[in-house]
């Protein structure tokens with residue numbers, strides 16, 4: 001659905017994307033996670049065809065969105081705030097978009113329980129409702145792919161849960177999602193895949209289970225009475241007088257104990273720092 005390879009972007013000589021590569025697979029809900037300033041919005045703007053890349057390959061549904069705006073017929077983009085003249089009512093907004101795509105909005109309005117809100121002005125909507133309206137608007141063209149840049153940043157926890165329930169439902173119906181956030185825990189329960197970005201570089205890409213497993217593992221420094229035997233059992237490598245190994249402390253201690261290796265000293269270094277920073281855990 002999305003294929004990015006060695007993507008770079010510079011603003012006035014400052015490189016903010018430094019060779020970003022990742023893929024978003026059809027049918028996935030892929031989280032795009034990174035701290036503020038990591039490059040999420042810049043990447044999403046390039047993927048959406050809103051700004052031009054500096055270098056690299058960008059394919060969305062097989063096309064570079066900058067060169068081929070027709071790809072927008074099959075994808076929608078959602079931002080943190082609903083960007084549309086705020087004096088319009090929900091009905092005017094949705095009908096305007098419906099007219100563009102020749103779609104009757106009645107079914108969507110009912111499915112997403114918007115009928116009681118049709119006469120409200122966009123400026124009067126709660127953040128949660130505004131985001132539901134934005135989601136419905138994005139569905140009018142019946143997209144295969146929805147890209148969302150921090151869609152729940154302004155929502156309270158119940159509204160977030162509601163939004164993500166809708167995402168899950170739509171994903172079951174076949175819509176692929178690419179959603180950015182700076183909080184992994186927020187997306188953890190709904191995403192199938194994850195891309196971590198930090199300082200303009202992708203630091204991890206893969207299944208969410210794998211990401212969470214890696215986050216659980218720590219780097220451990222050990223001094224033991226028989227380092228060679230220990231390495232055969234737990235892996236890792238010798239650094240000075242220490243063995244450095246990645247894993248779960250409990251597991252490593254148990255395995256060495258079973259093999260009769262004596263632990264003289266054990267120091268847990270912090271969780272993989274970069275990962276912690278990226279995922280806010």
Ligand SMILES: Nc1ncnc2c1ncn2[C@@H]1O[C@H](COP(=O)(O)OP(=O)(O)OP(=O)(O)O)[C@@H](O)[C@H]1O
Nearest residue numbers: 011012016034035036037038039040041042043182
């Ligand atoms: N138009 C621009 N001109 C100059 N620098 C920019 C521009 N847009 C973004 N940047 C810089 O690029 C870097 C990445 O910003 P970006 O908005 O993509 O990050 P982000 O991961 O989306 O963060 P946030 O969650 O804060 O939006 C930042 O250092 C930002 O200051």
